[in-house]
Amino acid sequence: MRENNGLATPTRTTDSLHRHTEVRGPRGDSVTDDAEPTTAAPDTEHPQEGEGERWPDLGPIVDASDFLMHAVETGGAVVFALLFGIGLIDLVVLIVESVRTGEISDPAVVVTFVDRGLLLFIIAEVYQTVVAYVRGQSPRRILRLVIFTGLIAIIRKVIVFRTEVYGSKMEALTVAATYAVLLAGLGAIMLIDQRAGILSDSE
Numbered sequence: 001m002r003e004n005n006g007l008a009t010p011t012r013t014t015d016s017l018h019r020h021t022e023v024r025g026p027r028g029d030s031v032t033d034d035a036e037p038t039t040a041a042p043d044t045e046h047p048q049e050g051e052g053e054r055w056p057d058l059g060p061i062v063d064a065s066d067f068l069m070h071a072v073e074t075g076g077a078v079v080f081a082l083l084f085g086i087g088l089i090d091l092v093v094l095i096v097e098s099v100r101t102g103e104i105s106d107p108a109v110v111v112t113f114v115d116r117g118l119l120l121f122i123i124a125e126v127y128q129t130v131v132a133y134v135r136g137q138s139p140r141r142i143l144r145l146v147i148f149t150g151l152i153a154i155i156r157k158v159i160v161f162r163t164e165v166y167g168s169k170m171e172a173l174t175v176a177a178t179y180a181v182l183l184a185g186l187g188a189i190m191l192i193d194q195r196a197g198i199l200s201d202s203e
Helices: 059-101 107-135 139-159 169-202
Strands: 011-014 019-024 030-034
Touching: 059 107, 107 139, 139 169
Parallel strands: none
Antiparallel strands: 011 019, 019 030
């Protein structure tokens, strides 16, 4: 303790855990002031050794790849739209030519037109599926588009199915049974999806 002009001044002694203050009063007695223990703040600027190096931030790379994927999907949608337009023009030209030549009355020619028309519907459904992916629509809508595309594709095969194309009756029967199983499976999936949608809407 130091005396300055006859006044008592406090003497402070500190350690790493407690701050101890000793103050002498007017009569010479001492008063001890114990403060709360203080803890050192963690050093966030200098991490401890042994933690290992952190991985670099890959956010920009992921964002760039996501943008590239969306660009490719959009380009695919544009390609399918162009294919649909070209196929539609070609179908119209074929129908006009068949009307002029009188071949429109041939059942085989009509089946060919139906086949090409269903192919255009398949292209349209694929386009809608790609657009749904790009726009981030619900998975249920995308599933319905895929089911419709599969149904149209199988129906197209059934319409143009001819037994004389195959080498034997057993081969033709196997193909026909495969088409029937695929139609039944896609129809069951579509029915389940519709019922699930009705139940979710009622809730």
